[in-house]
Amino acid sequence: MLSKNLFKSITAGAIVLGLGFSLAYAAADDQIKARQAEMKANGKAIGALVAIIKGEASYDAAVVKASLDAMATADAAAGEAKAWDASSMEGATVETWAKPEIWAEGSDIGAKYQAWVDARAALAATTDEAGFKAAFPALGAACQSCHESFRRPKG
Amino acid sequence: MLGFTAFWLLSAPRPLPASAIPAHTANIANGEILYTTGGCRNCHKPKAEQAGLDPNLPSGGFPLKTPIGVLYPPNLTPDAQTGIGNWSDIDFVNAVQRGISKSGQHLIPAFPYTSYAAMPVEDVLDIRAYLMSLPPVASPRREAEIPVAFLLRRGLGLWKFVGLDTASWQPDTSQKPGWNRGSYLVNGPGHCGECHTPRNLIMARDNSRFMMGGPHPEGQGKVPSLHGLVETGRYKDQKDLVLALQNGEVFGYEHMSSGGMGQVQANMAKLPQADVEAIAEYLISLK
Numbered sequence: 001m002l003s004k005n006l007f008k009s010i011t012a013g014a015i016v017l018g019l020g021f022s023l024a025y026a027a028a029d030d031q032i033k034a035r036q037a038e039m040k041a042n043g044k045a046i047g048a049l050v051a052i053i054k055g056e057a058s059y060d061a062a063v064v065k066a067s068l069d070a071m072a073t074a075d076a077a078a079g080e081a082k083a084w085d086a087s088s089m090e091g092a093t094v095e096t097w098a099k100p101e102i103w104a105e106g107s108d109i110g111a112k113y114q115a116w117v118d119a120r121a122a123l124a125a126t127t128d129e130a131g132f133k134a135a136f137p138a139l140g141a142a143c144q145s146c147h148e149s150f151r152r153p154k155g
Numbered sequence: 156m157l158g159f160t161a162f163w164l165l166s167a168p169r170p171l172p173a174s175a176i177p178a179h180t181a182n183i184a185n186g187e188i189l190y191t192t193g194g195c196r197n198c199h200k201p202k203a204e205q206a207g208l209d210p211n212l213p214s215g216g217f218p219l220k221t222p223i224g225v226l227y228p229p230n231l232t233p234d235a236q237t238g239i240g241n242w243s244d245i246d247f248v249n250a251v252q253r254g255i256s257k258s259g260q261h262l263i264p265a266f267p268y269t270s271y272a273a274m275p276v277e278d279v280l281d282i283r284a285y286l287m288s289l290p291p292v293a294s295p296r297r298e299a300e301i302p303v304a305f306l307l308r309r310g311l312g313l314w315k316f317v318g319l320d321t322a323s324w325q326p327d328t329s330q331k332p333g334w335n336r337g338s339y340l341v342n343g344p345g346h347c348g349e350c351h352t353p354r355n356l357i358m359a360r361d362n363s364r365f366m367m368g369g370p371h372p373e374g375q376g377k378v379p380s381l382h383g384l385v386e387t388g389r390y391k392d393q394k395d396l397v398l399a400l401q402n403g404e405v406f407g408y409e410h411m412s413s414g415g416m417g418q419v420q421a422n423m424a425k426l427p428q429a430d431v432e433a434i435a436e437y438l439i440s441l442k
Contacts, residue, residue, distance in 0.1 A: 043409065050407030054398070097376065097413075140405035147404065148417035152376030154410075 031088035032096045034081035041074035042143065052129075053136055059129035068124050075117075084109075097152045109150060116142040166312030168259055170249045179277045186285030189278055191425050193271065193344040197418040198228045201294060214238070214292035221265045222374050224301030228266065234291035239283075247283045248276055254311070254319065261311035263299070264318060269360070270346035273324040278344070318359035330440075333429075337437025340430060350378045350415065366441055371414050379410060382441045396435040400424075 045067040051057040052064075078084065086103040089096070102109045119139040126132045190196070199213035208214050215230035215238075230238040239247060242257055249255045254268040262268065271279070301307060324343050326335040341347045348360055353369030355361040368380035383389075389410075390396040403411035403420040411420045423431055 046407045053406060099375065137405045140402075140407060143407075144404035144412045144417060147412035151413045153371065153378060153414035153416070154376065 028088050028090055028092035029094045031081060031083050031085060032092055032094050032098075034078050035083035035088065035096070035098065038074040038078035038083060042071055045070040045074070046140070046143070049136060049139070053133065059132060061127070064123070064126075064132060068120055071120055097154055099150050099152055102150045107150075109146070112142070112146040112149065116146065118142075162313070163309075165316075166261075166309050168253075168255045168261055168312060170253060170255045170259070171245065173243075173245045175276065176244045176248065176280070177276060179280050181284030182281050183285050183288055185278065186281035186283070188426065188430065189274070189344045190282050190285050191422050192340050192430075193282070193346065194419060194422055195231065195282070197415075197422070198266070199231045201292075205294065208292060208294060212289055212292055213286070214294040216294055216297060219265060220373065221263075222372075223263075223307070224299060226263060226265055226299045226301070227297040229296040230292065230294045231286050232289050232292040232294075233287045234293050237293050237295045238291060239286060240291060244280060244283065248279050251279050251282070252276070253321070254315065261308045261315070263301075263308070263311065264314075267346040267349045269319050270343060270349055272319060272321050273343040275323060314357065314359070317357065331436075333433045333436045334440060336430065337433035337435070340434055341437055345419075345434070347381070347419075351381050373415070376414055378414060381438055384441075385439050386442065390439075393432070393435045393439050396439060397431050400431050400435060 048057070048063050048067050052059050057063070082088070084102075089098070089100060089103065101107055116139075119135075119142045123132065123135045123139055126135050196211070196213045198217070198219055199215050200210055200217045201208040201212075201214045202216045202218065203210075205214075205216055213231040214234075216227050219226045219228055232238040233240040235241050242250075246257045250257065250262065251268055252272045252274065254262040254264060254266065256262055298304075324339050327338070330338075348366060350372060351366045351368055352360045352362065353364050353367060354372065366381040368378045371378050384396060385392060390399060398406060399408040399411060400420060400423040402408065402424065403417065411417065423434070426434075
């Protein structure tokens with residue numbers, strides 16, 4: 001019967017559509033979680049460097065390298081997970097503190113990201129305590145300037 | 156009609172008379188410290204596209220987005236046509252402490268005169284002296300993009316009965332000088348409470364929740380509480396908080412960059428050491 005078939009196909013369509021939606025949710029949620037995991041890793045990694053800057057820990061080239069490696073790993077994992085795609089803002093159910101301005105026209109998120117990559121490279125090239133202390137502020141400033149423009153405060 | 160007349164009378168601006176200006180020898184260095192603490196340039200800077208304008212001078216025009224619309228804080232350089240060059244002392248004091256423009260209109264309290272009102276008039280005159288020492292920049296004002304601005308401005312006269320406390324800041328004699336200096340900088344020029352104290356239904360600061368944090372007044376995210384900064388383990392001690400205010404995320408301190416705090420922190424970095432220590436001493440006393 002026609003009406004029965006129609007009913008069936010509508011139901012099937014609805015299921016497919018519904019599935020599609022929940023997949024979109026899951027995708028955006030995972031992207032956001034990956035972004036936040038990247039940033040949490042950054043927060044943890046910078047902690048060890050700040051301890052040296054503040055004189056709470058003594059300079060150790062191995063600690064510096066491990067921290068920068070952790071940031072590079074977090075950065076790569078986030079790229080893999082498409083954590084910075086605009087699609088992460090569509091249909092998400094978990095809370096994000098990323099501002100939509102990141103994806104707006106004229107946004108300089110690319111430059112802010114590059115400044116962070118460059119600051120990491122400059123720090124990685126240092127070989128002693130004096131060099132480390134001179135190069136560190138640029139790294140902190142890179143985190144700061146991106147958050148200033150593109151992150152909402154959590155409260 | 157009667158209602159409207161009452162509205163009109165009650166909402167009229169009540170400027171200070173010229174006699175409110177004391178005899179005073181201006182101290183430009185003090186003016187610069189208060190200008191920095193007050194973050195005047197953060198709002199009154201030029202717009203990025205206004206090529207050729209020095210971004211370090213408060214020539215105005217940078218859009219300030221608020222929930223009621225976009226405002227363009229005007230030119231504060233001593234240009235006679237477009238800035239404050241031919242303002243008198245009382246014009247300036249009425250703008251900064253009563254929210255009344257030179258032409259006698261109410262100013263919108265996105266301009267935090269509600270905090271600046273707590274400053275002694277002498278300090279406001281010092282800020283004016285500092286501004287008058289800057290090079291003049293010609294940059295015409297741009298009208299705010301807000302619906303029914305005329306009525307809204309007039310209506311502010313009613314709001315000011317509750318939203319504008321004109322009492323001057325008073326020292327607490329049971330506290331040390333450092334604490335008092337910090338209390339003054341935070342509650343007067345620093346206008347920290349404009350963000351850190353939540354607002355009530357009519358958008359006035361709710362002092363029963365003083366510095367307790369809440370929704371961001373510009374509408375994005377939340378502002379943290381400034382109580383118990385040491386007790387909750389956010390900062391180890393006063394020294395740690397001083398480092399955080401001076402260096403922010405450059406030293407890996409979280410929660411010092413977003414929602415306008417980055418600019419406040421950058422201003423703190425420019426203050427004399429003793430003033431930052433005073434601010435920290437006062438803040439950690441908020442339990």
